[in-house]
Amino acid sequence: MQDRLSPFLISTLCIGIAVLYVPILVLIGYSFNASALVSVWGGFSTHWYTALLHNDQILDAAWLSLRIGVVVSTGAVVLGTLAAIALVRFKMFRGRLLLTGMVNAPLVMPEVVTGITQLLLFVAMMRVFGWPHRGFTTIVIAHIAFCTAYVTITVQSRLNGADRSLEEAAMDLGAGPVRAFVDTTLPIIAPALASGWLLSFTLSLDDLVISSFVSGPGASTLPMVIFSKVKLGVSPDVNALASLIICVVGACVLFASFCMRRAERRRVLDTQMAER
């Protein structure tokens, strides 16, 4: 489908992209404003960025969020991949419908509902077992639950498209099922695992609602700190922090997608060479 786009299509594309990007660019612009008043341009300054480095509340929250993000995305990739293998490879087992439902449900469940129900579970568990204490542990457990859903769906589509003949050939040659899977199918679905990890990491890093419900006193993640600051009014250091996060995450995603695309192209080239 390649022909000249009508001016109407081009202009809506431009408007749509402008809608998506102008606010972010304006935010980044404001973050270099020397004036503490948001409406007055007081000259260029990196003052608010250096102020961030001395703000212990923000640094602590960022460190907590990063630690949660790493644990959550690793856990979610393991559970999500297992769930995807189960759903794609085993067509019949008891609980298949249940697993399908639970994998898809977090995507349609409002976060406020998930958050409140999980908190009620944690409170009940605390009364019976004396575990888990609300804070790092509960946030990690809650985040893994919804991130697993996203990983499963990412890996599932990749696994559906993966050619099983290689794995069967490996098994014919005497490899056990686990070995055959690890040596043949795992490299093919590896990009999906990587993007699942990255997706879980950004989702966990961004989550405000579920964390607010299940967290306890003293454990404030970065979104929780930002939200309370924004609620109180405009503070210019939030501009700097927000610009920093958006730029770092954006750069990482661009870099990752570039790497994945190159790896993918190489793999396609390799298979073409092999087929020749």
Place this chain on the structure above:
Amino acid sequence: MTQATSEGPVRAALRTARGEWFKRHGKWLIILPPLLYLLIFFLIPFAFALKISFAETAIRVPPFTDILTVSPDWHIQLTLNLGNFKYLFTDEVYGLSYLYSIKTAFFSTIICLCLGYPMAYGIARSSKSTQGILLLIIILPFWTSFLLRVYALQGIIRDTGLLNTALLWLGVIHHPLQIMRTTLAVYLGIIYSYLPFMVLPLFATLEKLDHSLLEAAGDLGSPPWRTFLDVTLPLSIPGIVAGSLLVFIPAIGEFVIPSLLGGPDSLMIGRVLWDEFFWNRDWPVASAVSIVFLVLLVGPIALYQHYSSKELEA
């Protein structure tokens, strides 16, 4: 198997026994971890919410009464308090906020569709290399923080924001427009946040569209707009449905947007639930609100999605 014979008969037997066990039960090692995890930490919590929605508020930790009490002589007493549900139906705040949420989500979905459809169509019709770049541009905001993007929108629409400053400077208006803390701001926020969710599924269906059908319609003398209405639009219905659901579903339970951009009258159900929980500390009523929300809105949507995806597969 040639290796096994050199290992001695007992070991070989053990090995085959283990192999047999794995063949028969090995799949449960894969199925059970995610199944149990989601069961315990995702599904069972709803049972707790249901239980607590029948409790009463109490000044203690946690702030509700037990509905199940066991006296020392094993006399079990179950107290179900339907007051919370009755309260939901008598206090009109809840009814209004359910309606307001549906209305807001519905109209923002329509606007997203009107803006997203031409965008997806434009991307689908551009060359392969441009397509990759455009898709990346659309997807990138989806990866960057949702909360921060809503905050960024404040910088445009607040009284001293870019839009008002520009309009004042141009002399179009003489007093700043009040956009922040209005319903309009909530609509803008939802459209801005969820536009990529509309564009991507639409693009996926439009890209797969069989071009020869359009050519055939053109050859038979159909004007472009007729071709669009008769061929393109009906064929892209799966994409329209998928995109609309992806916008409508998260929009309806939205908390961040009405709370950061909306005014006191933007009573979306997510926000009401949050306030009930954190400000009134009324956990039983908050549980009841989420149960009703689930039964009235999320359940039907999930069922609809389940059956429509089944139909697509068939």
